Amino acid sequence: MASIAVIRALRRRMSSTSSISPSRSISTLVLGEFEGGRIKPSCLSAVEAAKSLGKDNSISMLLAGSGSSLREAAAMAASLHPSVSEVLVADSDMFAHPLAEPWAKLIHLAQQKGSYSHVIASSGSFGKNIFPRAAALLDVSPITDVVEISDSHLFVRPIYAGNALSTVRYTGAGPCMLTIRSTSFPASTIIDDSKSNEAPISQVDLSTFNEESVGKSRFVKLASQATERPDLGNARVVVTGGRALKTAENFKMIEKLAEKLGAAVGATRAAVDAGYVPNDLQVGQTGKIVAPELYMAFGVSGAIQHLAGMKDSKVIVAVNKDADAPIFQVADYGLVGDLFEVIPELLEKLPEKK
Amino acid sequence: MKIMVAIKRVVDYAVKIRVKPNKTGVETQNVKMSMNPFCEIALEEALRMKESGLASEVVAVSMGPAQCIDTLRTGLAMGADRGIHVESTEALFPLSVAKLLRALVEVEKPGLLILGKQAIDDDCNQTGQMVAGLLNWPQGTFASKVVLDKEKQVLTVDREVDGGLETLFLDLPAVITTDLRLNQPRYATLPNIMKAKSKIIKKYTPKDLNVEIKPDFEVVQVTEPPKRKGGIIVSSVDELIDKLKNEARVI
Secondary structure, three states: HHHHHHHHHHHOOOOOOOOOOOOOOOOEEEOOOOOOOOHHHHHHHHHHHHHOOOOOEEEEEEEEEOOOHHHHHHHHHOOOOOOOOEEEEEOOOOOOOOHHHHHHHHHHHHHHOOOOEEEEEEEEEHHHHHHHHHHHHOOOOEEEEEEEEEOOOOOEEEOOOEEEEEEEEEOOOEEEEEEOHHHHHHOOOOOOOOOOOOOOEEEEEOOOOOOOOOOEEEEEEEEEEEOOOOOOHOOOEEEEEEEHHOOOOHHHHHHHHHHHOOOOOOOOOOHOOOOOHHHHHOOOOEOOOOOOEEEEOOOOOHHHHHHOOOOOOOOEEEEEEEOOHHHOOOOOOEEEOHHHHHHHHHHHOOOOOO | EEEEEEOOOOOOOOOOOOOOOOOOOOOOOOOOEOOOOOHHHHHHHHHHHHHHOOOOOOEEEEEOOOHHHHHHHHHHHHHEEEEEEEEEEOOOHHHHHHHHHHHHHHHHHHOOEEEOOOOOOOOOOOOHHHHHHHOOOEEEEEEEEEEOOOOOEEEEEEEEEEEEEEEEEEEEEEEEEEHHHHOOOOOHHHHHHHOOOOEEEEOOOOOOOOOOOOOOOOOOOOOOOOOOOOOOOEEOOOHHHHHHHOOOOOO
């Protein structure tokens, strides 16, 4: 363990002297996320992104929490992919909830021990909350919401609500910290059942863990929106409703249609603000970013903030009464009509999902 | 208790931005600029706390070129007591802004720092978390509800997270970043715009605050995203289903 750290530290020192050499060794720490003992799909995307940093990337996954759920997740992470070479586990009640203060300290600690060249998280609300704090502790600028990795230090990220793409080169001496947009790095990795490539699982030594900031914030509760529909971020089909639905009651039509298509339900800010649906269904610059195979927008005008969240969808369908609605400029198939007539007709005529 | 609010001057949210032909950035000349919408919400929350007797003073801070004064004046017209402008002609990125904010916190000693969750230009969503880390203060990001218990010096924060709403207790001093649903910001009234002209804006430079601005990344180019090719308008639900089934093959 110690010798690996020494070798990594040496590699880092060597790599920082030969700054543009393509052969520099890459080692990546991926921030693991799990739920009920299973690694989350967004975390598989982070591994996918880590793989694209370079061929000989040795990937370590950091998992923290406590109890059996952590052990199950660690076992899953260990056999996730051959390129995952190590699973680091921090077992403590401090990590039972996703509080930024202990988690940022943990990333800081793991980075100091492992001297990784890259640290990656997926840019969900968990990563967005924790990562910049950890980066500040390490005195580096993180690069948010990366959609493309050109080489180990060159990245593309959207700015201005996705209306421009910025190519950024990381030039700092510290580790390169990225949060990645998971829809841009679809996870092709399937868990390897043969267990032949199982990575070693080791415990993070928390004896030096500096606890002065821990306890200043306390978890109270999580009010989750339990739903049986697929998760909005990863759904193959998304059906979205806007203000034109007029009431929460009418919005149920969208839900019915989603059920028929096996789709996730999305909403515009207007629909959320009007109280038709809870806000974690909002798609857009300030809500979720989705890129499903099929995105169906009903009564959505297509404001730039909304388009920012869905314009990378493969096929976009728009149904709107207003033929001039901006949504029709990005839609592959548009239907000008009253959604109160179109949706019932769709419900009737759509084939049952397989 | 004093509340410090960070506000940023950005291209107005309704402007359709244009990428410069030389790919160095986005056109900001002769483009309408405004206060970042999330910063308006941050300021509104601070003002409401002051109005309910929970805070004694609201200080608005902005960083960047001289024109940031206009944004600060807007903040003062909304009701902030005074402004601080950190003037820099160099581009500032979140880590520098966080360091400048930390330096200002040491001067001003606020009990609460409120920022927007992200600026709508760089879409970073970093500054609040970074300054909280640098100060070793607890953070309540993406806040949609904030309740201050003045006696216990504890904030209860509802946070918008993937899959629901999380509630946290934070000990003061703390950093809050605001989500869209926290409140509805007020408009500045004409008398208040006039009054704002006589309010004080103190000026600093990064050098005064002993902060060195050195970016650890460079922007290589800014380009337009690939355009979606124009679609077609179908005339009926039957045609739509047919296209989705047989042309796009998505259902």
